[in-house]
Amino acid sequence: MGILEARGITKRFGGLTAVNDLSFKVDKGEIFGIIGPNGSGKTTVFNMISRFFPITAGEIYFNDKRIDALPAHEICKIGIGRTFQVVKPLRRMTVQENVMAGAFLRTSNINKARNKAAEIIKFCNLDGYRSRVAKGLPIPLRKRLEIARALATEPELLLLDETCAGLNPKESEAAIDLIRRIRDTGVTIIIIEHIMKVMMGISDRILAINFGKEIAMGKPQEVANHPEVIKAYLGEAYA
Amino acid sequence: MLNKNTLMTIVFVLVAVALPVIIKAPYQQHILILVIIWATIGTAWNLLSGYAGQVSFGHAAFFGVGAYSAGLLTLHYGLSPWWGLALGPVMAMLIALPIGAIAFRLRGPYFALATLALGEIFRLMFLNATGFTNGAKGILIMPAITSKIVYYYIGLGMLAATLLVTYLIVHSKIGYYLVSIREDQDAATSLGIPTTFYKNLALLPSALFTGLAGAFYMNYVTFIDPDIVFNLTDISIMVILVVMLGGVATTWGPTIGAALYIIMGELFRTTLGPANVLVFGILVCLIIMFLPNGIAGELDVIKRITQRKKAGLSGGV
Numbered sequence: 001m002g003i004l005e006a007r008g009i010t011k012r013f014g015g016l017t018a019v020n021d022l023s024f025k026v027d028k029g030e031i032f033g034i035i036g037p038n039g040s041g042k043t044t045v046f047n048m049i050s051r052f053f054p055i056t057a058g059e060i061y062f063n064d065k066r067i068d069a070l071p072a073h074e075i076c077k078i079g080i081g082r083t084f085q086v087v088k089p090l091r092r093m094t095v096q097e098n099v100m101a102g103a104f105l106r107t108s109n110i111n112k113a114r115n116k117a118a119e120i121i122k123f124c125n126l127d128g129y130r131s132r133v134a135k136g137l138p139i140p141l142r143k144r145l146e147i148a149r150a151l152a153t154e155p156e157l158l159l160l161d162e163t164c165a166g167l168n169p170k171e172s173e174a175a176i177d178l179i180r181r182i183r184d185t186g187v188t189i190i191i192i193e194h195i196m197k198v199m200m201g202i203s204d205r206i207l208a209i210n211f212g213k214e215i216a217m218g219k220p221q222e223v224a225n226h227p228e229v230i231k232a233y234l235g236e237a238y239a
Numbered sequence: 240m241l242n243k244n245t246l247m248t249i250v251f252v253l254v255a256v257a258l259p260v261i262i263k264a265p266y267q268q269h270i271l272i273l274v275i276i277w278a279t280i281g282t283a284w285n286l287l288s289g290y291a292g293q294v295s296f297g298h299a300a301f302f303g304v305g306a307y308s309a310g311l312l313t314l315h316y317g318l319s320p321w322w323g324l325a326l327g328p329v330m331a332m333l334i335a336l337p338i339g340a341i342a343f344r345l346r347g348p349y350f351a352l353a354t355l356a357l358g359e360i361f362r363l364m365f366l367n368a369t370g371f372t373n374g375a376k377g378i379l380i381m382p383a384i385t386s387k388i389v390y391y392y393i394g395l396g397m398l399a400a401t402l403l404v405t406y407l408i409v410h411s412k413i414g415y416y417l418v419s420i421r422e423d424q425d426a427a428t429s430l431g432i433p434t435t436f437y438k439n440l441a442l443l444p445s446a447l448f449t450g451l452a453g454a455f456y457m458n459y460v461t462f463i464d465p466d467i468v469f470n471l472t473d474i475s476i477m478v479i480l481v482v483m484l485g486g487v488a489t490t491w492g493p494t495i496g497a498a499l500y501i502i503m504g505e506l507f508r509t510t511l512g513p514a515n516v517l518v519f520g521i522l523v524c525l526i527i528m529f530l531p532n533g534i535a536g537e538l539d540v541i542k543r544i545t546q547r548k549k550a551g552l553s554g555g556v
Contacts, residue, residue, distance in 0.1 A: 050429065076431030084429070090422035101419040104412045105431040113412070153431055 002061075003028040003157055003188050004049070004080075009058030009068075011044050011212075018044045020212040021058070026157070031179070031189045033203030033220070035196070037232055041212040042192045043085055046159050049190075050082045051075050062157070076105060081155030083146040085162045085192075089134035095121065096130045098145055102152030117152060124148040124178060140171040147178065151187075158182065160191040164198050176202055200224060208232070251491075252399075259391045268387040272459060274494075274501045275394035276452050277481060281493025282401045283448035284478045289488035290409055291441040292421025293343070294351045297358025299474035300338065301331040301446040305453025306468040307365060310378035315371075320380050323454035331450025332443050334361070339442045343435050346424065355475070362469030377464025380457070390459050397455055398494070401448040406490055408444065417441050418488075480523050486533030495534050 004026040011019040019041040026032045034042050047053045049060060051072040060068040062078060070078070090098045099117035100110075107113055121130055124144050129137065134145060143163050150158060160179065164172040176198060183189055193199045199206060199220065206223040208216040216226035223229055230238050259268055280302060288294045308330045309323020342353040365372045372378075384390070408414055416437045419427040427434055457463055468474065477500070485496025500519060507515035530537040 052425070052428075071433070072428045073431050073433045076429060082429050084426070088423045088426035088429075090419050090426060092422055093418060097415065097418075101415050101427070101432075102430045104415055108412045110411070113415075149426075149430065 002026065003063060004190070005061040006045075006049070007059045007061070009045070009048055009060060010056045011041075011048055011053060012056045018212050019048065019209075022209065022212065022214055023058075024207050024214070024217065026188060026190060027204075028188055029183070029186065030204040031183055031191060031202055033199045033206040034190065034192050034209065035194075035199055035206055035223070035229075036209040036215075040210045040232075042209065043161055044212070045209075046082060046161055046190075046192065049075075049159060050080060076153050076155070079154070079156035080159065081150035081153050081157070082159040083143075083150050083161055083163060085165070087139070087142045087146050089137070089142050089145055091135035092133060094131050094133055095126055095137070095145055095148075098134050099148050099152045102149040105153045120148050120152050123181070124151070125174070140167050140175075143167070143175065144178065147182070151182065155187060157188045157190065160189060162192055162194065164193055164195055172198060196224065255395055259388050265387050268391060270501055270505055272387065272390050272394050274498045275391070275398050276456055276459070277478075277497035277501060278494040279394075279398045279401050279452040279455075280449050280474075280478050281482045281485065281497050282398070282405055283445045283452070285482050285488065285493050286405050286408065286417075287438075287441045287445035288479070289482060289492075290414065290421065291417040291438055293438055293441065294479070295354045295445075296351050296471075296475050296479070297338070297354030297356075297361075298445075298449050298478055299469045299471060300334060300358040300361040301449035302453040302456070302474050303361060303365065303463075303465065303469035304334055305331050305450030306457040306463045307372065307378075307453075308450070309454040309457035310380065310463055311372070313380045314373065314378050319383065320454075320458050321383075323457055324451060327454030327457075328447040328450040331446040331453070335442050335446035336439075338446075339439050343438050343442075355471070358469065358475050359471060362465050362471070365465040365469060372465070375464055375466070377462055377467070378457075379462045382458070382461050394455060394459070397448075397451055401451075402490065402494070404444055404448070408441075409490075413437065413440055480519070483533055484523055484526050486535030486537070489533065489535040492533050492535035499534075 002025045007023050008021050009019060010017065010021055022045065034045060036042050048055045051070060055068050059066060062080060067075065067078065090101060096117050099120050100113045103113040103116040107116070121127060124147060126141065126144060126148055129141060134142065137145065147160065147163060164175050167175060172195065179189060179191065179202060191203065203220050205218060206220050207214060208223050208226065208229045210232040215228040215232060216223045258271060262268060262271065280298065284295060284298050305327030308327040309320040312318040312322050312326060313320045338354065338357050342350050342357065345353050366374055416432050419430065419432060420434050420437060424434055453468060456468070481496040481500045482493045484499060485494065486492025503519055504515055507518045511517065526533060530540060534541070
């Protein structure tokens with residue numbers, strides 16, 4: 001069953017077409033990976049789904065409802081959470097307050113929000129940092145905080161933008177474990193990642209794009225061996 | 240349950256209520272009333288600019304509209320200027336709506352510049368609409384009450400209401416949302432926060448209490464003209480400095496800043512004349528350099544420094 005469907009979505013910035021007539025369908029409960037070289041339009045796809053940009057053309061459906069004309073803050077309310085590639089912690093707030101800010105979407109009660117936050121913080125293994133101010137955290141923890149904050153809004157679909165970039169192997173293993181556990185709670189995940197090893201191990205299906213167009217789509221192994229993908233990453237000679 | 244904060248608040252309230260009984264000289268009572276007016280404006284500004292991070296350079300617009308609401312009622316309709324305490328805040332909120340609609344389209348410094356311009360527009364409008372506002376001649380009213388102590392307690396009630404409402408807003412879901420918007424607007428949007436709506440939730444009470452302070456000012460001082468109550472430097476910018484001195488985004492910071500500003504102004508006015516603001520300016524510079532979160536925001540640091548002095552230790556932090 002599809003939870004999110006994009007039909008022919010296109011984004012133009014002036015003369016530059018960042019995403020060009022892209023269509024895909026994400027099934028409920030899967031981890032859907034999007035890969036592509038730098039500047040291929042991955043993050044733009046996220047910004048289109050989460051309505052940070054208006055889309056130029058095409059349609060996006062979430063649970064069979066059209067969402068591409070909703071205001072950005074409504075997207076979260078209907079159940080799509082996101083993280084940012086360049087993390088955006090609420091800098092001078094503590095870890096707990098950051099997560100509470102997310103939890104307030106579903107409740108107006110401070111105590112309920114605090115309990116919800118405590119639960120999520122534990123789930124994300126941030127227990128030891130609850131009262132630490134967000135701007136003082138190292139990058140791996142800030143990335144995890146980003147996920148925790150999005151989880152607190154109780155999303156059905158979570159958009160993760162390069163949560164493993166800049167992490168060492170051990171840290172990214174922890175991140176992958178967290179992503180799996182999130183999926184196991186029933187949340188559908190779309191993930192953008194550069195590190196192929198991460199993507200191969202974690203994704204159920206992968207969409208590869210270049211210059212804003214689909215070049216391959218399918219099981220991780222199929223996509224990795226697809227000549228177009230190899231060409232995009234390694235050049236003509238290896239295809 | 241009595242924790243340290245409630246205890247502090249109770250002491251604060253008792254002292255505030257007892258002050259005019261102890262201090263009987265009208266001049267000193269006058270100074271206390273000015274502190275109250277400034278503390279109210281500061282606390283109101285702090286909600287929008289300190290907590291929600293939307294730095295306004297145009298709060299004189301709300302202050303002036305509040306003051307003129309009271310003055311014009313008397314001038315045109317012969318009503319008691321005390322009705323201004325009801326009309327002033329309403330008018331201030333009414334002009335806040337279009338100001339918000341225009342300025343909230345902008346972020347950061349652009350928001351600040353827009354509010355600065357809008358504040359000046361109001362000054363010029365009131366200066367030039369002479370038929371309605373008396374223009375630069377201003378409005379003079381005859382006060383019905385001359386006892387300072389009455390003004391003091393009315394003002395104190397006004398300040399208490401401002402502090403209470405601000406405190407309740409800040410310690411609710413709205414407060415968390417406002418601070419989130421200040422810290423990162425995009426992140427706030429991604430958490431489902433309708434940022435413009437919540438900015439308005441900060442702007443409206445902020446305008447309301449600034450307008451209330453303006454109406455109270457008209458009643459107390461009994462003379463206003465556009466260059467006094469819509470003044471860019473003496474109102475809009477001064478309130479920013481007052482709150483920075485006391486502590487941005489703290490409950491008591493604006494009140495502490497207001498007390499220091501007024502008392503220092505009085506102390507140095509006789510010796511330095513118009514240059515007395517210079518001392519205040521230097522103090523603000525020192526605060527920015529050494530206590531960037533203001534006096535109320537750096538209580539821990541201040542405590543550490545004084546304790547170290549007592550212990551006779553020296554050296555850097």
